[in-house]
Amino acid sequence: MAYLVLARKYRPQFFSDVAGQDHVTRTLMNALSQGRIAHGYIFSGHRGIGKTTIARILAMALNCRNAIGSAQRPTAEPCGVCESCTEIRAGNAVDVIEIDAATNRGIDEIRELRDAARYRPARDRYKIYILDEAHQITDAAFNALLKTLEEPPDHVVFMMATTQPEDIPQTIRSRCQHFSFHAVKFDDILEQLRTIAAQENVTATPAALALLAEAGDGSMRDALSIMDQAIASAPVTGDQPHLDAPQILELMGSVPNTVFERLMEAISENQSATVIEEINRLLNAGNSPAQLARQFVRYLRNCLMARLGGESSELLQISPDERARAARSAMLFSEEDLTRFLDVMLRTFDQLNYRQEQRFHLELGLLKLVHLQRLLPVEQFLSQLPVPGKTPGGGGLPGGGPVRTLRSTSPAPPSQAPTASPSSQQPGAKANSLPAVPFSPFGAETDRKMEDQAAKSESSPPPVPAAMSVPRAPTPLEVTSSAVEMPDAVALAGPVSTESEPENRVVQVERTLPTFDxxxxxxxxxxxxxxxxxxxxxxxxxxxxxxxxxxxxxxxxxxxxxxxxxxxxxxxxxxxxxxxxxxxxxxxxxxxxxxxxxxxxxxxxxxxxxxxxAAAGSVQSEALAHPLVKQALELFNGEVRSVLDLREKRNG
CATH class of the missing domain: 3.30.300 (GMP Synthetase; Chain A, domain 3)
Incomplete structure (x- = not known):
């Protein structure tokens, strides 16, 4: 007998054998037990997860010769031994027609199917049409099938398997029961591979089986195909093929994730040279830049999931060792960093598909990850900006201290405002030899106008214009408490009072400046x-x-x-x-x-x-003492404004 690949040899023959699709098999078995058989089904989902397989099992269950509840068939599962079940399993049943819709997609083929559907089945209970890759059927062909699918004969059942259900017209989908298949979980694939390895008399390490399950990417058929290839290339020890992780990595053209863990450590330490050297070693060993980028994207995704949900999160469909490795790398960065890394590498991976110099773009993408470590978050940058009206010291006035003000019940003209003497200052205030600079919340221009008015009328203080009035709302120069201690940079000009203030007032404040030479x-x-x-x-x-x-x-x-x-x-x-x-x-x-x-x-x-x-011995003095410089100054009547020392450093 010709050799059967593992994907065909271990194809499920019963609903209970299908891994990872319990929500579909449970619903179909309940419908069979209750006799609620629909005339149209759509099975959609990822490749290699059992869509066509379940369609065949459902066809066997519908045409099984044994009734549900009998000794030969106690449940809704097909018996698997009757003539109808064996013929459907072998693929030569007369009343179960499998059509490759990718090839027979035109309106003529669908018209022939529609005409044949009018005749009753030759022997079995139902005439079943299984349309694989149904999304390939043209719109005209779907329109020709529309009336038959809406009101088919009671002996016809349509089953359509597709990976792109959105390409099927809504008029067709609304007339069928739609089952969305899930990607097979990592643990389910790993358990199936372990069982098959035992049945095939193959020894395999847990790391090797984990690599095969991860390479399947949610597809049981893909994992079995890779396992079949790995068994063929494995060394034989005592009539038993042996599978290990290095052999499978070499077979798939991949590198161990320890490489990416080292890359993440180098990125966290801003070691650009180490990153480039590691990538150079991998590329010189013959690894494809696109394959490396694809693996690194997957590793970054696992690190991000480990950062979000922890090492034991269900988001990580990898082995326990790889979970621990991803968690270690995730602890080196924040969630925001890992998100930016993943975004950069996804764009780099897309660029590799249409760039000639793939190596350069991969190296550039990795260097971007190192440089992202040096960026300052916008929130941190904004928090360091000075607040309008305040100094970096934290106070509202140039002195750097907190703003402490007093109320004044009688406005004093700026020209008559007394200057606080050292003896009248508050405790802790410092004397200053510089002249006091008047400070007013109204600005220098308004103060000058008030001084002019005060000079014209010395007998009475000038009225405060409406434009100069202070609103009643609290301002940075207003507090509601009584007199408080003034900082050394602020002194009060005018009497102090805690009584209620008038509607319009002028507060005159003087500030002192730091003393320095x-x-x-x-x-x-x-x-x-x-x-x-x-x-x-x-x-x-x-x-x-x-x-x-x-x-x-x-x-x-x-x-x-x-x-x-x-x-x-x-x-x-x-x-x-x-x-x-x-x-x-x-x-x-x-x-x-x-x-x-x-x-x-x-x-x-x-x-x-x-x-x-110029200081003696300085670069400036050496330049001015040079004969050529002196001659140039005399000749052009010039001057030396600045001197830059561009000479090489002399050895100590």
Whole structure:
């Protein structure tokens, strides 16, 4: 007898033998027991999961010679021994016609079927038509079958098997009972493979059977086909073929998932070189880029499911060892990271299908995964932005402390507002040698108008215009409690009262600025950069134009913005902040490019630092002492604004 492949040899002959389709077999057996036989059935689902097999079993059950409940047939299952059952199993039954709808899909073939359906069965109870791949039938052919399918003779039953039920017209689907088949679970396939291996006298490791079941991807027929091929290529030991995991991986052209676990570890550590070296080793070994991408997509999916549901989740249709491996990789990343990884690799896998240089696109996709680790989430970035009206220190005023205000029952003109002396300040307040700067919630322009009005009428305070009135709703400069302790950066101008305030009021607040010496600040920053080896940055800031106004410091340097970004890198900026903090200056220092001479002065009248001569031994002094530089300065009557040291570092 000719050899039968495992998918045909172990094809189920009873409803109870079908794995993973209990919802279908249970319904059909109940319908047979109750005599509720429909004239049309549609079986749809994944490939190789038993659609045509159940159609044949149902045909045997309908035409079985033994009645349900008899000694030969106690249940709705077919007896399997009568003449009708044996003929249907062999495929030569006269009254059970199997049609390949992918080939016989035209209107002429359907017309012949419709004409033959009018005649009664030759011997059995029903004339049954099994249409495989029914979605291939044309619309015209379906229309020719429509009337017969809606009102067929009582001896005809139509069964249509398809993988694409959406391609069948709705008019046909509405006239049939539709059964949607499920993909077979991993455990069901594994159990079936274990049983078949024992019957075929084949020894197989659990890892090998798990790989076969996973390769089936929910299809029992695909898993049996791969197992048949693996048995043929397996080494024979004592008349017994032996299956192991490395042999099956080599047979399928796959790589073990330990490779992808190493890739995930390298990605988590931002090791781009390690990732590329690993992929280079796999590609040089002859693995296909598309196959590697497909496997990596599946591994990422399993990692994401392990992150969502845990190692024991039913979402993971893999072996226990692979579950543990996916869980270990999932713990290295967040759910968002794994989602982004899966999205990038899916797009990479799609691109490999129509790209010539598949290797380059695979390497690029893996490098993207490494770079995704360096991205900052939008929520974290937005949380670091300063709130409008507040400083980075957290307070509502430039001092950085919390906003504490008092109510004033009588508005005082800005020109007559008394300045708080050190003796009248609150405990903890610091004296400041700088002149007090008036602060008003209405803006500088409105304050100037009020000063002009106060100068014209010194006897009585000017009325507050409607445009300057403060609404009754609470504002950042209003609290409802009594007098509270003022921070050192805020002083009150005007009497304090906790009584109810009028509808319109003016609150005048003065603030003090931090005390520092601009020259000392510049020297400290330049010396710190020079000591850290940032000679170019030190010379650049030392010869820059240092401006200070309203407590803010800005340095204008005569260098283009591109070169400024290269000179003042992240390390140099950190040194500047540290040196400024050591001098007592806690506010940011702005360094701007003024290469085109279009620098604008700071608000108000800024005070500037004196020009600092080049420090002895610095790059600036070495350049100015060079004979060629001196000759050029004399010849062109020029000046040296900045010096960049482009020489190679001398060995210690």
């Amino acid at each position: 601009l020259d000392t600040l510049r020297d400290a920053v330049s010396n710190a950069l020079e000591a850290a080896g940032h000679h170019t940055a030190a010379a650049l800031l030392s010869n820059g134009n240092w401006l200070e106004a309203d407590g803010n410091v800005r340095v204008e340097v005569r260098i283009k913005q591109t070169m400024l970004g290269l000179t003042m890198n992240a390390e140099a900026e950190k040194i500047v902040k540290t040196a400024a903090r050591e001098t007592g200056f806690t506010r940011p220092i702005s360094i701007i490019s003024a290469a085109n001479g279009d620098a604008t002065p700071a608000n108000g009248s800024p005070r500037t630092a004196a020009k600092r001569p």
